[in-house]
Amino acid sequence: MDLFRTKNIEQICSSTTSSGMTKNLNAIDLVFLGIGGILGTGIFVLTGIAAARYAGPAITISFIISGLICSFVGLAYAEFASLLPASGSAYAYAYSSMGEFIGFFTGWNLILAYTVTASAVAVGWSGYITGLFKAGGLELPLFLTATPTEGGFINLPAIGIVFLLAVLLVRGTKESVRLNFILVFIKLITVGIFIVLAAPNVNIENWQPFSPFGNAGIISGAAIVFFAFMGFDAIATSAEECKNPIHDLPIGIIASLSICTILYILIAALLTGIVPYNLLDNAEPVAYGLRFIGYNTGSAIVAVGALAGITTVLLVYLYGQSRVFFAMSRDGLFPASICKIHTRYHTPHRVTVLGSLCVALISGFVPLSYIVELANTGTLAVFFVTLIGVMVLRHTQPDLPRKFRCPWLAFIGPLGIFSCGYLMYSLSDITHFRFICWEIIGCVIYFSYSYRHSLLQSDQNPVRSR
Numbered sequence: 001m002d003l004f005r006t007k008n009i010e011q012i013c014s015s016t017t018s019s020g021m022t023k024n025l026n027a028i029d030l031v032f033l034g035i036g037g038i039l040g041t042g043i044f045v046l047t048g049i050a051a052a053r054y055a056g057p058a059i060t061i062s063f064i065i066s067g068l069i070c071s072f073v074g075l076a077y078a079e080f081a082s083l084l085p086a087s088g089s090a091y092a093y094a095y096s097s098m099g100e101f102i103g104f105f106t107g108w109n110l111i112l113a114y115t116v117t118a119s120a121v122a123v124g125w126s127g128y129i130t131g132l133f134k135a136g137g138l139e140l141p142l143f144l145t146a147t148p149t150e151g152g153f154i155n156l157p158a159i160g161i162v163f164l165l166a167v168l169l170v171r172g173t174k175e176s177v178r179l180n181f182i183l184v185f186i187k188l189i190t191v192g193i194f195i196v197l198a199a200p201n202v203n204i205e206n207w208q209p210f211s212p213f214g215n216a217g218i219i220s221g222a223a224i225v226f227f228a229f230m231g232f233d234a235i236a237t238s239a240e241e242c243k244n245p246i247h248d249l250p251i252g253i254i255a256s257l258s259i260c261t262i263l264y265i266l267i268a269a270l271l272t273g274i275v276p277y278n279l280l281d282n283a284e285p286v287a288y289g290l291r292f293i294g295y296n297t298g299s300a301i302v303a304v305g306a307l308a309g310i311t312t313v314l315l316v317y318l319y320g321q322s323r324v325f326f327a328m329s330r331d332g333l334f335p336a337s338i339c340k341i342h343t344r345y346h347t348p349h350r351v352t353v354l355g356s357l358c359v360a361l362i363s364g365f366v367p368l369s370y371i372v373e374l375a376n377t378g379t380l381a382v383f384f385v386t387l388i389g390v391m392v393l394r395h396t397q398p399d400l401p402r403k404f405r406c407p408w409l410a411f412i413g414p415l416g417i418f419s420c421g422y423l424m425y426s427l428s429d430i431t432h433f434r435f436i437c438w439e440i441i442g443c444v445i446y447f448s449y450s451y452r453h454s455l456l457q458s459d460q461n462p463v464r465s466r
Contacts, residue, residue: 004099005456007331023241027248029177030235034256036180037231037316039187043267044306045124046225048285055221057272058211060265062221067261069222069423070229072416073383074257075406076390078250081236082403083393085245088327089236089320090386095331097389097396104450106385107328108442110233113378114321115358117227118162120371121314122363126157128307131284135300147367158363165315166356169322170342170349180315183308190305191263193298194286195270201293202273212277216426223423227375228264231313232257233382234320237327250404318356325351332457333450377427377435384420387413 025033042063051059080093088095091110095103130145146152168179211218235252242248271280275289282288286306290299326348329339342349362371390406391413406412451457 003101003451006097006099007095007456023243025177025238025242025248026244027251029181030238030242030248030252031255031259032181032184033177033238033316034232034235034252035188035260036184036312037234037320038229038256038260038313039184039191039231039263040228040309040313041121041124042225042228042264043191044128044284044286044309046228047264047268047271048280048282048288050221050224051268051272051277051285052279052281054213054224055217056209056212056277057207057269058213058218059221059225059272059277060268061211061218062225063261063264063268065218065222065419066226066229067257067264069226069383069416069419070232070257071261072412072419073386074232074253075412076387076409076416077232077236078253078404079390079402079406080386080393081249081253082246083400085240085242085249088324089233090382090389091324091327093389094385097393098385100333100451100454100456101446102385102389104328104333104446105439105442106382107324107333108438108445109378109381109385110324111321111355112438113227113230113375113382114317114324115355116362116371116375116378117230118314118317118321118359119158119362119366120227120375121310121317122158122162122359123155123367123371125161125307125310125314126155126363128284128287128303128310129157131287132300132303132307135303147365150367155364159360161311161314162318162356162360162363165311165318166352169315169319169352169356170347171345180312183312183315186305187309187312190302190309191267193305194290194302195266197290197295197298198270198274198293202270204273206273206276219423219426223376223380223426225264226423227379229257229260230375230379231260231316234316234323237320237323246403318352318359321355321359322348322352325355330455332453332455333446335449335453374431374434374438377424377431378438380420380424381435384417384424387416387420 047059050062051057055062077089084092084096088107089110091103091107094106126145130140133140140157142151143153144156147155213220232253235249235256267286271285271289275285275292279292280288284303284306287299287303290302325334326339328334329336329351338351338354339348340350341347391409393400394409
């Protein structure tokens with residue numbers, strides 16, 4: 001069995017010309033798409049949880065570590081994006097550099113990361129909307145806002161927002177990007193309001209002790225917040241809907257990642273400076289922080305902005321998930337019927353609905369604490385493989401016309417690989433067990449279906465319009 005057969009660069013690029021999706025995104029759209037996917041849950045939900053449970057005020061160091069590792073990965077992504085303007089991002093990169101078997105599992109782990117992360121974001125959105133209703137004097141019943149293990153029956157707000165955004169994504173990418181642009185603008189204003197209100201109220205005594213859980217806590221905090229940076233992968237998945245992907249994709253990836261890393265570090269420092277870290281273990285730490293220092297109106301404004309921010313993250317993750325499914329289905333690794341393109345909206349509607357249904361079921365019935373670490377494992381595994389892939393392709397095909405080259409790859413590549421591997425190792429044993437179970441399921445699917453139906457076994461193209 002030829003498990004490591006590869007698609008060459010020309011094959012991958014030529015398959016994008018007949019995808020049926022409309023090319024209407026530019027560099028600005030991609031930067032806002034990246035900010036929409038990165039800047040949200042990490043600030044508005046995870047910062048408080050990671051500070052209270054793992055790192056304390058040293059959560060700023062955790063964000064620096066995660067941001068630095070992601071910058072290594074982002075540079076690798078940018079080089080691949082300049083070579084392979086195709087949906088599927090890391091999946092397509094691994095397929096072309098290390099073969100089908102590695103490519104399949106990269107895509108399989110991308111699906112895990114997007115699905116589980118989107119579910120965690122939907123739960124966070126539900127927490128904020130429930131808090132806003134409560135602040136307005138209307139407390140939603142527990143059985144409609146909590147999972148069975150949390151004393152409820154179903155997290156209905158989480159399910160509702162997932163299906164609402166799924167409808168929007170089916171109706172068109174440009175329309176989704178317009179909404180994302182508006183919500184990102186609101187989110188950035190909200191972050192600015194928090195910075196202006198919080199900065200004069202920082203109490204440096206709240207930063208003592210700075211690292212109450214030690215170095216292990218800082219590393220654990222970095223592993224927990226890591227999935228907040230995953231949004232830049234969605235930029236790469238949009239390649240077939242870009243006007244000039246070879247030029248615009250590297251700009252979108254690097255610019256959005258840089259902007260968001262700076263804001264994460266700043267917000268984490270201010271939040272732990274205005275509130276003792278042990279009080280931040282709640283679903284709305286940023287809004288809580290402003291209430292703690294007496295800005296009730298500012299807190300309400302930030303809560304509304306947080307909803308906008310979390311909505312953009314969920315929108316981007318649902319978008320990225322569907323594009324990875326689409327790319328793998330088009331290559332024959334999943335049934336061809338799920339990657340049909342809608343004749344009116346020119347979007348992969350079936351796979352968008354299927355993926356959104358999975359997210360809705362998880363967010364509606366699984367508590368947040370079970371979701372977060374598994375999302376990080378999938379993300380780290382994908383980034384680990386991507387860094388290896390860019391080094392392999394540099395060695396096997398050094399003469400390819402790269403419009404962007406990852407600088408200092410001999411240093412950045414191994415350091416990024418080691419860092420991702422170490423963060424994966426630092427996660428809990430139960431998370432490792434769940435991840436292994438996911439890989440076993442992937443093995444069953446690959447050997448029972450994907451290997452035999454791969455387009456490298458057949459010249460038939462499965463992509464058809466509805």
